[in-house]
Amino acid sequence: MYSNYSRLNTTEETLQDVHSSATNVSTEQMSPSPCPLLYSDYQFTLIPVLYCVIFVLGLAGNSVVVVVLCRHHGPKTVANIYIFNLAMADLLCLATLPLWAAYYAYGYNWIFGSVMCKISSSVLSLNMFASIFFITCMSMDRYRAIVYPIRSQRRTLQQASLIALLVWGLACLSSLPTFYFRDTYFIESLGVNACIMAFPYEKYAKWSAGTALMKNTLGFLIPLIVIATCYVWIWMHLTKAREFRKNKQKRDKVLKLVAAVVVAFLICWLPFHILTFLDALARMNIIDNCDITTVIDTTLPFGICLGFANSCINPLLYCFIGHQFQEKLQHLFKLRVYQFNSTRQSSSSRKGSYLKEAETPGDCDKERLNCKPTL
Template sequence: MSISWTEEVSNETVANTSSEFHLEADFQYSLFPVIYSIVFVLGLIENVLALFFLSCRGEHTSHSSVYMVNLALVDTLFVCVLPFKIHYHLNQNNWVFGDMACRVTGTLYYINIYLSIAFFTCICVDRYIAVLHPFTYIQIRVTHYVMVVTVLWVVALSVTVPLILGGPLHNSGVRNTTACFENFTTSSWTYRMAPYNILALVFGFVIPFSIILISYPLIARRISQIKHSICKRKALSTIYIILVICTLCFLPYHLTHLLHFLMRTQVIQNESFTTLIYKMRRITLALVSLNCCLNPILYYFTSSSKQWHFNFKLRFRSKRVYTICDQNFGESSYVYILHQRHGNKNHRAGIN
C-alpha cells in the first residue's frame, strides 16, 4: 500500500530492448464504468446497512464485530470515490478533478485492498482462537480488538502519506490527457519502487493469505472432532467465505501485478506476453473492487444480528434446566424437569 502500488496504466509506453511499443486495451473504457457502477450501487447500500446493524445495534454483536464494522467502513469510503473513477474511465482515462482529488481517490483505492485483507486475517485469527483455545478467547476484551484496529488504521494512513504528499499526476502524451496515478518511468520502477512492491506483496498479501489458508484446515480438523458444533461450524463458514473472496478478488490482482512489476522492470520483455499481462491487469483491477459487494455476505453469516429475526420464535421454545454435570443433556435432565414440575403442582395443591 505505497507509491509502488498506485499505477493504473491506461495507454503506457514500455521500453523494450530495441524499441518502444504502446499497450492498448480499449475494452477498459466500458469495463471499468460498468463494474464500478454496479459496485457503487450495491456496495453503498449493503455496507451502509451493515454499518447500521453492526454499530447501532451493537448490543447484539460479538467482540469480533469490531473488525467487521471497520471492514464495512473502509468499503463505504471506497465506494464513495467510485463516481470519480467512473468519470475518469468514461473520458478515456482523462482526470479533470485536480491533483489532490487524484491523490485521495487513488489512496483510498489501495487502502481498501490492504485493510480488507488485514481485517480478513484478524477475523480468521479470532475464529481460530475461539475454536482451538476457547479459555484464552473468553479472556480477550473489546479493548484488545480496538487496539488492533487502531494500529492497522495508523499503519495504513502513515504509509499513504507519501501518496498524498507526492506528485502522482502525469500527462500520458498519447491523446494529451491527464492521467491519475499512471505512467511511471521504467527507472522509477527499477530503483525507487522495487522495494515497496516486494514489501507490499509479502506483508500485504502473501503472509496474510497464508495465515487464512492455515487457519481453515486447523479449524476444520477441530470441528470434525466435535459432535454438536453449530457455533464451530459458523467459524468454519466464516473462513470459507473469506477464502472465496480472497481467491476471486485479491489473488488474481496480486498475481497479475507481480507479472506487471516484472514487465516494468524489463525482466519480462516478450511483446506478446506483455500485451497479455497488461490486459489481464486491467481486468483484475476491476475485479478487485467486487470485494465491497461480497463482504456483506460475510456480515450476514457471521453476525449474531440474525438472532433478531428469530427472537419471536425462540420465545415459544420450551425452557429446560440443565445441570453443569450433564454432558449429553440426556434423560436425567429431562427427568429432573418433570420432578420439579410435579413438586410445584403438589406445592400449589397444598396451598389450596
C-alpha cells in the first residue's frame, strides 16, 4: 500500500512543490533526515482525479466570468477590473493542472521537458500570489465602497488598472525563486525525471526556510490580516448603519457573503500554509519526529488540492452570488437567445418568402403543366 522514498532534496517552495517531495537531485544535495518518506499509492490515482475535477469546474466558472465581463457593454467598475484579473490568474493556474495531474499519474515522472517544468511551476507560484493579492484588493475596495460610499466614488478605472499592474509585478517578483531554481533532474534510484526545486547544497536550509517564510508571510499572513480587518469593519458598519438596520434581509445577505469570503479563504489556504511551515521546520531538523513528518508528507498533497479548489470557489463568491453579475449573466444569455431566435426567424422568413413567390398563380399553372405525366 505504501511506497518508500528517501526524504532527500524535498521542497514545497511553490503551490505544487509537494510533487518534488518524493525525489532528490543527487547525494551531494541531500537534506539530511533520519525519517523515510512514505507515500500511499492511492495518491497517484486520487490526486490526478481531483486535479481533473478542479480543472473542469474552475475552467467553466472562470471562463463564464471572463466572457460576461468582456461582453458587458455597460460602464466598467473598479470591482470588475479586480474580478477580471482574479479570473485570469485562476485560468493561468488551471491551465497547468493537467500537466501536474499527469506528473502524479506517472509517479513523479515529468514528461514535458525542462522548459515546461520551469514555466508551469512559475505560473503556479504566480497564481498563488496574484490570486491572494487580488482577493485582498477586492476586500479593501469592498470596505471603501460600503463604509465610505461617497469617498469611494473618487476611485477611477485608471487607478484600479495601475493597482492591477502592481499586483502582477509583485506576484512576478515573489515567483522569481521558483523560476530560477526549478528544473528537471533524473533520479536514478527512482527511475524518474523529476521536476524539482534545486537549491544550493551549502545554503539549502536557508533558502528552503526563507522561501517558506516568504510564502507564509507575504502569501497568507499579511493578506489574511488585511482581509479579516476589512470584513470585521464592514460587519461592524452594517450592524450600526441605519439603512441596513431597517432592511434586515439585505443586511443579513451581505453579512453572510462577508463571512463566506473569510471562511472560504481560510479553508482553502490555511491547511496548505500550516503544512508548508511545518515542512520547513522538518527540513531544518527542528521537527525530527518521524510520525509528524509522515503526516506532513501524506496530507500536504490534499492541502494543495484545497489551494487549487480556491480557483473554483472564487467565481461563486465574487461573481455568481453578486446580484449585479447575475443580471449581466442573464442579460448576456437573453441576448444570445434573442440573436439565435432572430436568426432562425430571419431564415424562416426568407424561406417562406421564397415559397410564397414560387406559389403565385401563374407559376402554379406552369408547374402543374410541367408535372403532367408523359409517356
